[in-house]
Amino acid sequence: MCATELSAQALISSEVTLSGGVYQDYTAKFRAPVFFYWNLNHTNAAGVETYFDLGANNNLIENRWGFYLYQGYFSIPFSQGFENAPSKKSRIQLGRQLLTEGFEMDILDGVQVPIYWSENGGVNLHGGASYFMQEDLVDTHSQVYGATAHQKFLGAIWKGGYLHKKRHFEPRPSLSENNAHASVMWSSERVPFHPLLQAKAQWNLSTRSYDQGYAELSFYPRDSVSFGATYSKRQPSSLNTIDSYLVFRIFSISPVYTAGGFITFTPREELRFAANVRHSTYNSPAGNEDGDEQELTVSWYRNRSTVIPGLAHVKSYGGEFWEPSLTYRFDISSTASLRVQGAIADIKKINNIKSTAYSGRAGWDFRPFPSKAPRLSTLLLGEVESNHIFKIDGRFIAFVSYLLY
Amino acid sequence: MKTILKNFSFGCLLFGTASIVLGSSIFAEPAKQTGLLKPRKELFSHANHTKPFEKLNVQCTDCHSFAVKPKEPGPTALPVKERYLQRTVPGLCHDCHLGKISVPLRRNCLLCHSNLSVIKPKDHFNSFRLRHGKLSQMDRDSCTRCHSPQDCTSCHAKQNTLAQLVHRPNFRLTHSIQARSDPQSCTFCHKSSGFCLDCHKGRRR
Numbered sequence: 001m002c003a004t005e006l007s008a009q010a011l012i013s014s015e016v017t018l019s020g021g022v023y024q025d026y027t028a029k030f031r032a033p034v035f036f037y038w039n040l041n042h043t044n045a046a047g048v049e050t051y052f053d054l055g056a057n058n059n060l061i062e063n064r065w066g067f068y069l070y071q072g073y074f075s076i077p078f079s080q081g082f083e084n085a086p087s088k089k090s091r092i093q094l095g096r097q098l099l100t101e102g103f104e105m106d107i108l109d110g111v112q113v114p115i116y117w118s119e120n121g122g123v124n125l126h127g128g129a130s131y132f133m134q135e136d137l138v139d140t141h142s143q144v145y146g147a148t149a150h151q152k153f154l155g156a157i158w159k160g161g162y163l164h165k166k167r168h169f170e171p172r173p174s175l176s177e178n179n180a181h182a183s184v185m186w187s188s189e190r191v192p193f194h195p196l197l198q199a200k201a202q203w204n205l206s207t208r209s210y211d212q213g214y215a216e217l218s219f220y221p222r223d224s225v226s227f228g229a230t231y232s233k234r235q236p237s238s239l240n241t242i243d244s245y246l247v248f249r250i251f252s253i254s255p256v257y258t259a260g261g262f263i264t265f266t267p268r269e270e271l272r273f274a275a276n277v278r279h280s281t282y283n284s285p286a287g288n289e290d291g292d293e294q295e296l297t298v299s300w301y302r303n304r305s306t307v308i309p310g311l312a313h314v315k316s317y318g319g320e321f322w323e324p325s326l327t328y329r330f331d332i333s334s335t336a337s338l339r340v341q342g343a344i345a346d347i348k349k350i351n352n353i354k355s356t357a358y359s360g361r362a363g364w365d366f367r368p369f370p371s372k373a374p375r376l377s378t379l380l381l382g383e384v385e386s387n388h389i390f391k392i393d394g395r396f397i398a399f400v401s402y403l404l405y
Numbered sequence: 406m407k408t409i410l411k412n413f414s415f416g417c418l419l420f421g422t423a424s425i426v427l428g429s430s431i432f433a434e435p436a437k438q439t440g441l442l443k444p445r446k447e448l449f450s451h452a453n454h455t456k457p458f459e460k461l462n463v464q465c466t467d468c469h470s471f472a473v474k475p476k477e478p479g480p481t482a483l484p485v486k487e488r489y490l491q492r493t494v495p496g497l498c499h500d501c502h503l504g505k506i507s508v509p510l511r512r513n514c515l516l517c518h519s520n521l522s523v524i525k526p527k528d529h530f531n532s533f534r535l536r537h538g539k540l541s542q543m544d545r546d547s548c549t550r551c552h553s554p555q556d557c558t559s560c561h562a563k564q565n566t567l568a569q570l571v572h573r574p575n576f577r578l579t580h581s582i583q584a585r586s587d588p589q590s591c592t593f594c595h596k597s598s599g600f601c602l603d604c605h606k607g608r609r610r
Contacts, residue, residue, distance in 0.1 A: 013553075039555045041553065041554075041555075051554055053554065053555045053558055070555070070558040071554055071555070071558065085546075085547070087546050087547065087549045087550050088546050088547075097554075098554070098557060100538075100541070100542050100545060101542070105538070105593060114546065150543075150544075157543050157544060159543065183542075183543065185540075185543045198539065198540070198543070200539065200542075214539055216536065216539070218531065220531075223527065226528075226531045228531070228532075230535075230536070234589040235589065236589075236592055240596075245592045245596065246597075246601060247584055247588055247591040247592055247595060247601065248588045248589055248591070248592045250588075251584065251585055251588040252588045252589070256587060256588060256589040258587060258589075260535070262531065262532035262535070264530055264531050264532065266527075266530070272530055274530065274531075274532060276532050276535060278535075278586075278587070280586060280587040282588070289585070291585060291586025291587050292586065293583075293586055293587075299530075312573060314579065314582050314583055314586055315582075315586070316582050316583075316585040316586035317585050318581045318582040318584070318585035318586075319581070319582040320582065321575075321579050321582055323573060323574070323575065323579070325573070325574060341574065342574075343573070343574035343575060345574070345575040345578065345579055347575075347578060347579060347582070349581065349582065355578065357575040357578050357579075358575075359574035359575045361574065385575065385577075387575070387578055389578075
């Protein structure tokens with residue numbers, strides 16, 4: 001391991017990963033996909049940050065290539081942040097980046113300008129083309145513009161913003177939508193049970209309707225205990241192409257309403273219990289549908305070992321499954337770790353398939369030459385599944401990464 | 406409503422049973438976990454820090470106090486090497502690595518910590534996988550104190566990690582049940598019909 005290198009305070013961090021594997025598909029043909037990832041983060045002496053994260057893959061036998069730019073932008077600061085919040089720098093971010101304002105979760109090919117007037121408040125201006133997380137496209141047919149202001153006030157974070165979205169796909173006419181969103185997050189150590197409240201809503205100004213919402217009320221009465229409940233109303237934007245929400249469209253003809261709860265218990269620092277439940281309801285062409293999920297996990301850390309047993313149960317119109325699992329991680333040394341995971345799923349589907357499925361996954365992360373090439377990292381990953389379709393389905397992948405801190 | 410209560414009761418029952426069984430004295434000798442690669446005093450290298458400290462104008466006395474004296478006075482007394490540190494609190498390294506300098510965060514934590522799950526903030530265990538999106542949207546820049554931009558894509562888009570971070574095991578067989586349970590959850594990431602058709606129409610094998 002090497003410490004971060006500084007040269008006139010210019011800093012660079014990079015990772016290159018080449019991976020390849022081989023598997024036999026259901027027609028007994030061999031496939032050999034190869035993946036290449038490269039990310040680079042460079043900060044120069046003036047604080048200008050250059051960041052990109054890209055990938056390419058090829059199926060060697062079919063010679064089918066794919067290129068992906070996950071993110072790639074320049075960040076030019078015009079303030080140096082605050083003593084207690086150095087990451088809150090006013091800046092211009094130009095390029096491909098994530099946009100997560102309101103209920104958006106898109107890749108934005110454009111510009112974001114976060115401006116902070118104090119460590120407690122500011123505004124984020126943003127605009128550009130967004131194409132729904134498709135990393136291999138630059139498409140200007142869909143655009144989003146807006147601004148979001150945020151301020152800490154009365155012990156809470158308040159946010160409010162406006163989004164103008166438009167779409168134009170020939171030969172269809174142009175469509176646009178105006179949304180307003182607002183959110184608040186408040187927590188207090190003085191109130192009994194130390195509550196945290198978060199509420200968030202989005203309105204479609206064009207149709208004057210409540211579009212989407214999320215609310216959470218959670219309590220942290222002791223360091224070792226937390227519990228809470230959540231509610232959400234979600235639906236795709238009417239401006240999205242039908243293609244972009246196919247999974248939603250084939251099942252649901254209404255917004256999805258979800259209520260959930262969680263509880264965690266940490267009796268000791270190295271032992272954690274967590275349970276989640278969720279209930280969703282929506283209208284499908286067949287009528288009202290419900291879905292239920294429950295999950296219980298235990299995490300136990302001891303010395304260099306981590307053991308995580310878990311149990312999941314999901315039930316919906318599509319069927320029901322129970323899945324106990326066990327994960328074990330062991331840090332062999334300062335440069336090597338081992339992770340083994342096994343799971344058995346008891347599955348009953350609506351189409352009368354009843355099956356018991358087995359999954360095993362093991363990985364070994366190590367540095368082959370820790371003294372001569374400490375930045376060369378290798379991950380060997382194997383996965384085996386057995387179920388009613390495949391008696392044995394296995395795959396093996398080797399990753400080789402070079403890290404430049 | 407009945408279904409929600411039934412599910413919640415079920416979850417609580419499971420949770421309670423597991424807590425009673427596993428939270429008892431089966432696991433004795435709790436130990437403070439830091440997930441450090443080496444003991445703290447072996448992690449720090451003066452040689453590697455000389456240049457950065459010069460650039461950042463960090464003085465010897467920012468970390469060391471020469472007011473500390475050995476218990477035994479006099480020239481033959483043993484040195485108090487470890488006690489030269491003005492503070493021995495864990496935050497000493499973090500003062501720079503998480504604040505004063507803008508270090509690209511890739512593997513910043515892994516410089517010293519081998520097991521990141523041990524040093525996760527406590528609130529990251531409170532059903533955080535389901536909640537982190539909404540919480541991060543309230544104050545995204547506060548996440549960048551520890552996380553780099555590629556931390557999003559490394560879980561949501563890539564597969565080069567030991568852990569199976571997003572979907573459960575056997576997901577190829579159970580995804581139809583899961584999708585019908587909450588169809589909106591799929592469209593957060595999978596926003597192209599091609600993604601479904603690649604497999605269901607046999608384009609990808």
